[in-house]
Amino acid sequence: xxxxxxxxxxxxxxxxxxxxxxxxxxxxxxxxxxxxxxxxxxxxxxxxxxxxxxxxxxxxxxxxxxxxxxxxxxxxxxxxxxxxxxxxxxxxxxxxxxxxxxxxxxxxxxxxxxxxxxxxxxxxxxxxxxxxxxxxxxxxxxxxxxxxxxxxxxxxxxxxxxxxxxxxxxxxxxxxxxxxxxxxxxxxxxxxxxxxxxxxxxxxxxxxxxxxxxxxxxxxxxxxxxxxxxxxxxxxxxxxxxxxxxxxxxxxxxxxxxxxxxxxxxxxxxxxxxxxxxxxxxxxxxxxxxxxxxxxxxxxxxxxxxxxxxxxxxxxxxxxxxxxxxxxxxxxxxxxxxxxxxxxxxxxxxxxxxxxxxxxxxxxxxxxxxxxxxxxxxxxxxxxxxxxxxxxxxxxxxxxxxxxxxxxxxxxxxxxxxxxxxxxxxxxxxxxxxxxxxxxxxxxxxxxxxxxxxxxxxxxxxxxxxxxxxxxxxxxxxxxxxxxxxxxxxxxxxxxxxxxxxxxxxxxxxxxxxxxxxxxxxxxxxxxxxxxxxxxxxxxxxxxxxxxxxxxxxxxxxxxxxxxxxxxxxxxxxxxxxxxxxxxxxxxxxxxxxxxxxxxxxxxxxxxxxxxxxxxxxxxxxxxxxxxxxxxxxxxxxxxxxxxxxxxxxxxxxxxxxxxxxxxxxxxxxxxxxxxxxxxxxxxxxxxxxxxxxxxxxxxxxxxxxxxxxxxxxxxxxxxxxxxxxxxxxxxxxxxxxxxxxxxxxxxxxxxxxxxxxxxxxxxxxxxxxxxxxxxxxxxxxxxxxxxxxxxxxxxxxxxxxxxxxxxxxx
Numbered sequence: 067x068x069x070x071x072x073x074x075x076x077x078x079x080x081x082x083x084x085x086x087x088x089x090x091x092x093x094x095x096x097x098x099x100x101x102x103x104x105x106x107x108x109x110x111x112x113x114x115x116x117x118x119x120x121x122x123x124x125x126x127x128x129x130x131x132x133x134x135x136x137x138x139x140x141x142x143x144x145x146x147x148x149x150x151x152x153x154x155x156x157x158x159x160x161x162x163x164x165x166x167x168x169x170x171x172x173x174x175x176x177x178x179x180x181x182x183x184x185x186x187x188x189x190x191x192x193x194x195x196x197x198x199x200x201x202x203x204x205x206x207x208x209x210x211x212x213x214x215x216x217x218x219x220x221x222x223x224x225x226x227x228x229x230x231x232x233x234x235x236x237x238x239x240x241x242x243x244x245x246x247x248x249x250x251x252x253x254x255x256x257x258x259x260x261x262x263x264x265x266x267x268x269x270x271x272x273x274x275x276x277x278x279x280x281x282x283x284x285x286x287x288x289x290x291x292x293x294x295x296x297x298x299x300x301x302x303x304x305x306x307x308x309x310x311x312x313x314x315x316x317x318x319x320x321x322x323x324x325x326x327x328x329x330x331x332x333x334x335x336x337x338x339x340x341x342x343x344x345x346x347x348x349x350x351x352x353x354x355x356x357x358x359x360x361x362x363x364x365x366x367x368x369x370x371x372x373x374x375x376x377x378x379x380x381x382x383x384x385x386x387x388x389x390x391x392x393x394x395x396x397x398x399x400x401x402x403x404x405x406x407x408x409x410x411x412x413x414x415x416x417x418x419x420x421x422x423x424x425x426x427x428x429x430x431x432x433x434x435x436x437x438x439x440x441x442x443x444x445x446x447x448x449x450x451x452x453x454x455x456x457x458x459x460x461x462x463x464x465x466x467x468x469x470x471x472x473x474x475x476x477x478x479x480x481x482x483x484x485x486x487x488x489x490x491x492x493x494x495x496x497x498x499x500x501x502x503x504x505x506x507x508x509x510x511x512x513x514x515x516x517x518x519x520x521x522x523x524x525x526x527x528x529x530x531x532x533x534x535x536x537x538x539x540x541x542x543x544x545x546x547x548x549x550x551x552x553x554x555x556x557x558x559x560x561x562x563x564x565x566x567x568x569x570x571x572x573x574x575x576x577x578x579x580x581x582x583x584x585x586x587x588x589x590x591x592x593x594x595x596x597x598x599x600x601x602x603x604x605x606x607x608x609x610x611x612x613x614x615x616x617x618x619x620x621x622x623x624x625x626x627x628x629x630x631x632x633x634x635x636x637x638x639x640x641x642x643x644x645x646x647x648x649x650x651x652x653x654x655x656x657x658x659x660x661x662x663x664x665x666x667x668x669x670x671x672x673x674x675x676x677x678x679x680x681x682x683x684x685x686x687x688x689x690x691x692x693x694x695x696x697x698x699x700x701x702x703x704x705x706x707x708x709x710x711x712x713x714x715x716x717x718x719x720x721x722x723x724x725x726x727x728x729x730x731x732x733x734x735x736x737x738x739x740x741x742x743x744x745x746x747x748x749x750x751x752x753x754x755x756x757x758x759x760x761x762x763x764x765x766x767x768x769x770x771x772x773x774x775x776x777x778x779x780x781x782x783x784x785x786x787x788x789x790x791x792x793x794x795x796x797x798x799x800x801x802x803x804x805x806x807x808x809x810x811x812x813x814x815x816x817x818x819x820x821x822x823x824x825x826x827x828x829x830x831x832x833x834x835x836x837x838x839x840x841x842x843x844x845x846x847x848x849x850x851x852x853x854x855x856x857x858x859x860x861x862x863x864x865x866x867x868x869x870x871x872x873x874x875x876x877x
Contacts (some may be wrong), residue, residue, distance in 0.1 A: 096368035100375035130180035202779035244780035266327030380469035399863035515547030522617035550579035688792040722790035817853035
């Protein structure tokens with residue numbers, strides 16, 4: 067170095083900007099590099115905690131929640147009263163006990179604090195009346211709070227035990243018990259279960275009818291619990307030195323509750339996770355404060371900046387690791403001392419003993435101890451960063467006012483300080499696709515025409531495999547349009563058509579549509595075919611309607627036993643074996659015509675059955691079809707209707723065994739009532755007049771009285787069919803319960819029939835229309851349908867289980 071250079075080096079530069087640019091730029095660059103490395107380090111820590119939670123001392127996964135046990139609801143009904151006479155009562159004595167055991171998991175901290183609970187409940191129900199009553203007891207299962215993310219409580223050993231006879235059930239949501247209690251008798255029902263992973267328990271006494279409770283006792287026994295908070299509806303319950311707390315109330319109106327809750331449930335994993343989340347910004351604030359303080363007094367080299375950054379960043383992974391091995395206070399002390407000694411010694415060397423030690427201790431307490439304690443205390447992350455940001459800003463402004471006179475350095479520090487420069491909402495731009503903003507051009511709804519249809523006149527002829535329908539109507543186009551409209555609600559097989567000039571047919575879909583472009587009036591005639599659906603027992607024609615307001619069907623056939631679903635039979639006349647029908651249709655989309663598969667009943671003067679049938683060529687099936695209907699009334703009385711269709715050639719007396727306890731009310735043959743049916747040893751004998759000339763199947767109808775059914779809230783019912791001691795081709799049995807009951811088939815010798823009611827009507831298994839006015843009245847009642855083909859002579863029994871539907875109890 068020459069003499070001029072030495073002189074220039076000794077002369078001060080113009081301000082500090084030159085010296086900063088020459089001496090401090092590498093240090094600032096190293097600071098940015100170190101902070102970026104720490105940022106990546108925190109990202110790695112977060113990934114490590116998620117993928118290897120044992121590194122951070124993550125506890126065994128116990129999702130604890132509060133257990134809510136609600137009091138039971140009890141309803142009763144007197145045995146002799148109607149099924150709708152339901153009232154609510156409360157148990158005479160209720161004794162409930164919870165045995166709580168606290169569980170703790172130590173991993174450097176109490177990472178899990180929850181408890182187990184043993185529940186036992188005893189409910190005494192007394193019949194205060196002078197006659198027996200049916201009782202239905204429902205106790206809900208324990209559940210979490212409604213705002214909890216869990217759907218259920220971790221429970222086991224769910225059990226219900228009731229003295230004496232009755233039906234007990236453990237459903238998914240509640241326990242149920244139903245039984246009969248005699249006058250003055252007391253029945254005790256006990257419930258027990260075991261629950262785990264609980265943060266608290268709550269016993270709630272609920273009632274929506276204002277029924278007073280005579281005696282209620284809740285006992286809570288807890289072991290090894292230092293943080294149990296007890297409360298009732300009247301407020302907190304003072305804790306005692308005893309391990310048992312008893313809460314008892316007499317003659318009070320609900321609602322009421324009693325609860326016990328754990329007040330401490332800190333988790334080291336979530337606290338450390340929060341510390342890792344705020345770690346990058348805490349490190350940035352520390353570096354801004356520390357480097358600003360040191361750089362005002364002396365220049366820093368990149369190695370010194372890297373040493374300070376390394377000593378500070380070593381603290382965070384250290385406290386995370388130590389928390390998995392030691393208690394929190396020991397972990398905090400070790401994590402603070404190990405890197406803290408290095409930082410204090412280094413700051414003393416850089417700034418001197420007084421400033422270095424005081425400043426180092428202050429900064430360590432502010433940027434290490436404070437955020438750690440705040441994270442474990444549950445502080446909000448924003449509040450912690452705001453506090454440290456204010457402290458950093460105070461340090462920077464104070465140094466700027468006293469020592470920093472270079473605007474460039476201050477500007478650089480302000481850029482690094484979070485919270486000073488905020489992004490304006492005006493700087494945020496949102497790009498929206500033009501397809502969303504701009505409306506779609508060129509789309510225009512088709513004009514819908516306004517068309518009026520007159521009532522339709524239908525003519526039908528029935529062939530062997532299909533029916534041909536002719537529909538005639540007038541079409542008035544009030545306003546033309548381009549949009550097609552459906553002529554039928556379903557596809558049809560169109561044979562021929564005649565359209566007026568104002569409309570035309572289109573085939574844009576699988577349904578027949580018409581378009582009307584101009585106003586006018588004209589006649590429309592359609593001829594289409596409908597297939598005949600044949601089964602073993604029935605034949606069905608489902609005729610679709612034109613989309614018109616109403617219509618009338620006219621047709622003739624040699625059968626007089628047709629049934630109609632979807633229409634009203636206005637007129638039916640028979641002449642010379644030919645029956646003419648007039649059926650009105652309105653509001654439905656199709657008409658279903660059903661008739662039995664066996665030959666139609668002939669009238670006097672008509673041709674008889676073929677010779678083979680008269681000679682009995684049915685190969686041992688003496689009963690072509692048997693229809694049975696059992697009706698249970700709301701008072702428990704039970705009647706049974708039985709219909710048997712036999713071939714005309716059977717002239718011998720018809721015999722059948724009656725079920726035990728049943729009595730015959732009336733009997734008829736071909737709609738002619740028999741004055742006094744013969745009953746010998748529970749066997750009914752119905753004479754058949756051999757001299758009477760018949761050419762079609764004969765019908766035998768019986769009306770029986772069955773023993774009364776004691777309808778409780780939940781119970782079983784057993785039924786038996788009359789046994790004709792003959793082979794039956796097709797057997798149908800319907801069992802109708804009172805409204806408000808839900809039956810289930812337990813055992814039966816027949817096959818259950820399920821399906822939509824409309825489908826059952828179309829398929830001919832509605833069955834209720836066969837029993838006259840009684841069948842029509844009970845169409846809305848719950849019905850069990852059973853069926854079987856080729857039934858051999860035997861006793862047929864069915865066992866059913868039923869539930870009475872009560873809102874909030876069985877439903």
